Structure formats: C-alpha cells, structure tokens
Amino acid sequence: MxxxxxxxxxxxxxxxxxxxxxxxxxxxxxxxxxxxxxxxxxxxxxxxxxxxxxxxxxxxxxxxxxxxxxxxxxxASRPKARPGNNAYFLKAEKFHEWFRNPRIGYDDELARQVLTGLGQDSGCTAEDFFYSEAAWEQLCASHQRFCAESSFINYIWTVRAMxxxxxxxxxxxxxxxxxxxxxxxxxxxxxxxxxxxxxxxxxxxxxxxxxxxxxxxxxxxxxxxxxxxxxxxxxxxxxxxxxxxxxxxxxxxxxxxxxxxxxxxxxxxxxxxxxxxxxxxxxxxxxxxxxxxGMNVAQFVALRERRPDKIPPVIGLLGRIVPIKDIKTFIRAMRSVVSQFPDMEGWIIGPEEEDPEYAYECKSLVHNLGLERNVRFLGFQKISDILPQVGLLVLTSISEAFPLVLLEAFASGIPVVTTDVGGCREVIEGNSEEDRALGAAGIVVPIADPEAVARACIALLTDEAKWYAAQRAGISRVERYYTEDIVLSxxxxxxxxxxxx
Incomplete structure (x- = not known):
C-alpha cells in the first residue's frame, strides 16, 4: 500500500x-x-x-x-412490498445468536458475510430490512420468542431505530x-x-x-x-x-x-x-x-510563573455544560462554600451549545440559589488565560475516563477536587507505590455529593500547607508519568x- x-x-x-x-x-x-x-x-x-x-x-x-x-x-425511503433474502436473514439470525450468547464462540467468517452483505442486493438492503416479507417473519418470530408480553408496535420501532x-x-x-x-x-x-x-x-x-x-x-x-x-x-x-x-x-x-x-x-x-x-x-x-x-508539560510551566502570590479565591470547573459533567452538583456545592466564604467565586468554563436546555437549567439553578454574584458562566476560554487565575479545579462528572484537564491543572500548579470516576483517583493519588509516595494532588469525593465537594474545596483553600503539598504532588506526578512524549512514542x-x- x-x-x-x-x-x-x-x-x-x-x-x-x-x-x-x-x-x-x-x-x-x-x-x-x-x-x-x-x-x-x-x-x-x-x-x-x-x-x-x-x-x-x-x-x-x-x-x-x-x-x-x-x-x-x-x-426516508417509501414502503414497497418485496420478498427479501431468506438465506441472508438465516445467516443474520445465526449471527444474532452469538450476540445473545457469546459463549458459543465468535465466527469471523459468518460475521464477514453478514456485515459485508449489509446494504447489498446480494445480502440485505435497507428496504429489504424495513419492508420485506422475510424481515417481517423474522421480526414476528423474535418478538414471540423474546418479548411476547410487550408491545409489538414498540418492538418494531425499536428494532428499526437500532x-x-x-x-x-x-x-x-x-x-x-x-x-x-x-x-x-x-x-x-x-x-x-x-x-x-x-x-x-x-x-x-x-x-x-x-x-x-x-x-x-x-x-x-x-x-x-x-x-x-x-x-x-x-x-x-x-x-x-x-x-x-x-x-x-x-x-x-x-x-x-x-x-x-x-x-x-x-x-x-x-x-x-x-x-x-x-x-x-x-x-x-x-x-x-x-x-x-499525556501532555506537553513544558508549555504550562509559564502558567505557574503567572500565578499570584496568594491562592486565588476562585474554584473552576472546566468542561462541557452537559449532564454527564453534573454541573448542578458543582453549583449546589458553591452554595455551601459561599455560605461560609461569601467572596468565593465559582467559574464554569466550557461550551454550552451541546445541550442548551441543560445549560439553561444550570443557569436557572444559579438564579434560584441566589448565586448570581458568585457563579459565572464563562463559555469556552483559552486555558492559558484562565488557569493562572484559578485557585482550585473541580470535576463533578458522573462518568469520565482519564480527563486531560486534570493533567493540565497539575502542570499549571493547581490542586484538584474530583469525583471518584474513571482514572481520576489514580491520577490524584497515584497508581503504584512509587507514584503514591509523591502524595495526593487533591481530594477525591463521591459522585453527586455537593456537601462533600464543598468540604473538600474548603479544606484545600483554607489550608495553605495542604494546598501547596497538593500542588507539588501534582507537578511531580505529571512531569514523571504523563508527558506527551510517552504517549506519542x-x-x-x-x-x-x-x-x-
């Protein structure tokens, strides 16, 4: 090639x-x-x-x-009666048996025949699947076999959508x-x-x-x-x-x-x-x-040098404004933080266009909790402009993998409070004896627990020794284990x- x-x-x-x-x-x-x-x-x-x-x-x-x-x-296609390819549907049904029961073993050749036949006249076109007699017979048999007590109409539409x-x-x-x-x-x-x-x-x-x-x-x-x-x-x-x-x-x-x-x-x-x-x-x-x-740590060193002498009273959440990020837990946590520290600010930094309805709900929650003066929606921002102004980064997601934003925070000299999702605990606390010896780079909290988030934020922002220890741990961890060079290699x-x- x-x-x-x-x-x-x-x-x-x-x-x-x-x-x-x-x-x-x-x-x-x-x-x-x-x-x-x-x-x-x-x-x-x-x-x-x-x-x-x-x-x-x-x-x-x-x-x-x-x-x-x-x-x-x-x-978009219009219904038109057609017989359908019975031989293909028999192969497809055999293939579906593996989906239902993987223990029977994966047949690569059968998979090839079924998958490469999709959309082909020699296999099964979309029109065949949606409108043929062969497809109808298989749909009826599957409904009777697996969910006869459920709505047949709903079954048809679900299978069609799939x-x-x-x-x-x-x-x-x-x-x-x-x-x-x-x-x-x-x-x-x-x-x-x-x-x-x-x-x-x-x-x-x-x-x-x-x-x-x-x-x-x-x-x-x-x-x-x-x-x-x-x-x-x-x-x-x-x-x-x-x-x-x-x-x-x-x-x-x-x-x-x-x-x-x-x-x-x-x-x-x-x-x-x-x-x-x-x-x-x-x-x-x-x-x-x-x-x-991994990340290019070197480009964040300058951000550390731009940090103010005092820890900024700003808690930042950097991410898309979507439900899986659980922005509402962050907002509710800010209410508890502000009740003790009225000058504390919460910055929600990320695009809103993916789910405008959810973004509207989050803004309404800020209004209902009387947090307009403390919680700000900044939209998409250059992280190089934002991170030096933030005293603590918070992640309240209900699901994550290995968030790059945690590494960016560490490289910028910012401790983190994060929910216990994905690889977050591993990043905060280390994943080996040598790594854990560097110390915790922040605090891990349960999912959907605003009070735990608030307590963790207050604990770090009001204890300079703890904050600086977390900062040192984060910088050491990202520089030792999570560089871009390792990933690219x-x-x-x-x-x-x-x-x-």
Whole structure:
C-alpha cells in the first residue's frame, strides 16, 4: 500500500473536529504530534443540525475529512412490498445468536458475510430490512420468542431505530474513497461498527482506543439523557418506541462493543480499571493495552510563573455544560462554600451549545440559589488565560475516563477536587507505590455529593500547607508519568507495526 492516500483513518463518533472536549483534544494532539503520518478523518454525528463549523483547525497532515450524520433521512425511503433474502436473514439470525450468547464462540467468517452483505442486493438492503416479507417473519418470530408480553408496535420501532444507522455505516464503508493503511476507532459503538466493516471490506487492521467505556456511558445516558436527547429521531411511533426498551438498547450497545473487541487489535484503554472492564465485556486480554493520557508539560510551566502570590479565591470547573459533567452538583456545592466564604467565586468554563436546555437549567439553578454574584458562566476560554487565575479545579462528572484537564491543572500548579470516576483517583493519588509516595494532588469525593465537594474545596483553600503539598504532588506526578512524549512514542510504535503488517 505504498501509494495509499492516508496512513491512518480515524473513526470519530461525536468528537473531533466538530465538538470540543477531552477526546477531541487528544485526537488533535496525536495528529499534530505525529506529522510523519498522513491522517484521514471520518466523523460520525447524529443530525447535521446538531453541529456547527469545525472547532479545530486541521493540521496539514490531515489529507481527508468526511462527515456523516446517522439520523439525517434515516427513514426516508417509501414502503414497497418485496420478498427479501431468506438465506441472508438465516445467516443474520445465526449471527444474532452469538450476540445473545457469546459463549458459543465468535465466527469471523459468518460475521464477514453478514456485515459485508449489509446494504447489498446480494445480502440485505435497507428496504429489504424495513419492508420485506422475510424481515417481517423474522421480526414476528423474535418478538414471540423474546418479548411476547410487550408491545409489538414498540418492538418494531425499536428494532428499526437500532438498524437504520447500521445501514448508513455499511454505505459509508462501501463508498470509502480513501485508501488507507489502517483504521483507528476512538470508541466502540457506531465508530467501532464502521471499523469492523472496514476491516472486513479492506483487509486492513483496526486499532481501538477507548477513553471511556462506551457501553458504560450509554447505560448512564439511557438512565438519564440519551432518550430525551434522541427521542425525536429514534422513532416515529406513538410513545416514540423507547419507553419499554431501555434494556434492549443497552444490550444493543454491548453487542456493538463486543463485536468491535473481536475485530480490533490492539484494544487500548487509558488506565488499568478500564482495561479490566474491557476484558469483562468480552475483550481478549492478550489484545488489551494501557496507554495513559499525556501532555506537553513544558508549555504550562509559564502558567505557574503567572500565578499570584496568594491562592486565588476562585474554584473552576472546566468542561462541557452537559449532564454527564453534573454541573448542578458543582453549583449546589458553591452554595455551601459561599455560605461560609461569601467572596468565593465559582467559574464554569466550557461550551454550552451541546445541550442548551441543560445549560439553561444550570443557569436557572444559579438564579434560584441566589448565586448570581458568585457563579459565572464563562463559555469556552483559552486555558492559558484562565488557569493562572484559578485557585482550585473541580470535576463533578458522573462518568469520565482519564480527563486531560486534570493533567493540565497539575502542570499549571493547581490542586484538584474530583469525583471518584474513571482514572481520576489514580491520577490524584497515584497508581503504584512509587507514584503514591509523591502524595495526593487533591481530594477525591463521591459522585453527586455537593456537601462533600464543598468540604473538600474548603479544606484545600483554607489550608495553605495542604494546598501547596497538593500542588507539588501534582507537578511531580505529571512531569514523571504523563508527558506527551510517552504517549506519542507509544502510538508511533503501534502505527508503524500495524502499517507494516
């Protein structure tokens, strides 16, 4: 493949370059840091109306970008009676048995036949799946076998919503115009499914990096925000087809994850706890590998020098204004902090456009708690302007992977209060005896506990000795274990080996 258009094609679901965030920042870091490789990008989004212009200027080694929106025109075709391909549906049903019972063993050849047949006249077109007699018979049999007591109408709409994006992904794979050396998906889910099809259609390897565990995040979403955010286009049925089938969606995303694990090598996580979770979810342990986040520490040294002599009475939260970041817990914590220290400020620093409704709710909460003078929404800001002004960084997320913002805070000389999610405890307290000997770089608190957050903030901001000890620990930890050079070296080696395969 010496004449390939790109060395690496990144498969990006809901992230770079149209959405800011930790994963997007990591992608930008990898592309910029490895200029010897040519990258192409495939962005997968929900609906085109959900996104604006790219948030990042693409580096010169990005040679191709294409954006696809899985729910645009998802059910645009008109119904037309057709017999359908019974032979294909029998193969698909056999493949689904593995999803239901992985112990029977993964059949790579069967997977290839089913996945490469999606959208093809020789296999199963979208019209066949939605309108054929063969599909109808299989739907009826599956409903009777697995959930006969539940609404058949809701079952139809749920299954239809699950499969509509898969046909779009098959079309993307079949119409790929870029020749590439390897595919690198930055999640399982839809991006991982696309990577799996591309691995079968091109014969090129697939690498997977999971920052957070996709299936875990979808479970959280299903319990809180996923249905609310997607209800308008997941189904057109009365009652929107989702009310009784949350568990079916969870199994669906678990299946997509397991399928990606069977097709990716290596399978990378950011910390050991997530590697163990991947293995528990079906990944082959021999394929798994941990590569933590890293950063260019040198560029933050100047920020330490700009810090004032006194610890600023400012508590900052740096992140997207979305429910999974649990901004409301931060706001409620600020009420307790302000009740003891009226001059304390809370800065919420991050974009609001991803979930305007949630951002409005957060601002209303600030108003209802009488915190307008103390809590400020600053929108997106350059961290080099903000971090020297902050006395403490807080993360109240209900789910995270390995937040780069923690490393940025450490490198800038700022202690952290964070919920006990993802790799946060490991970053704050260390993950080895040698690492832990550096001391704690902040305080870890439970999820959704405003009073615990407030106590931790007050403990650090009112005890200079404790604050400076945490500052020293954070600087030492990031400089020793989490540098950008380590990350780029690991990925350069992975890419080189895969391209030579």
């Amino acid at each position: 010496a004449n390939r258009d790109a060395d690496i094609t990144l498969l990006l679901e809901g992230t770079y370059p149209l959405v800011r965030g930790g994963v997007s920042g990591w992608v930008h870091q990898i592309i910029q840091g490895l200029p010897q490789f040519k990258f192409s990008l495939i962005f997968l989004g929900s609906k085109s109306s959900d996104y604006e212009e790219p948030k990042y200027a693409l580096p010169s080694n990005v040679v191709h970008l294409e954006c696809h929106y899985l729910w645009d025109g998802a059910f 499969h509509a994006p898969l046909f779009k992904l098959a079309s993307i794979a079949q119409n790929l115009t870029v020749t590439t050396g390897l595919f690198h998906s930055v999640s399982t889910g839809y991006a991982g499914f696309l990577g799996t099809i591309l691995r079968h259609t091109t014969g090129r390897p697939l690498i997977l990096t999971e920052h957070g565990i996709y299936t875990k995040e979808r479970k959280i979403d299903l319990q809180s925000i996923f249905i609310r955010e997607h209800r308008d286009y997941l189904s057109d049925a009365p009652d929107k087809g989702m009310k009784y089938y949350d568990q079916l969606w969870i199994h669906y995303f678990e299946s997509l994850g397991r399928l990606t694990y069977c097709n990716a090598n290596p399978i990378i996580s950011l910390y050991e706890r997530n590697r163990q979770r991947q293995i528990a979810d079906g990944a082959d342990a021999a394929r798994t590998k941990v590569i933590p986040n 690991d990925y350069m080696k992975l890419y080189t080996e895969a391209l030579e395969s």
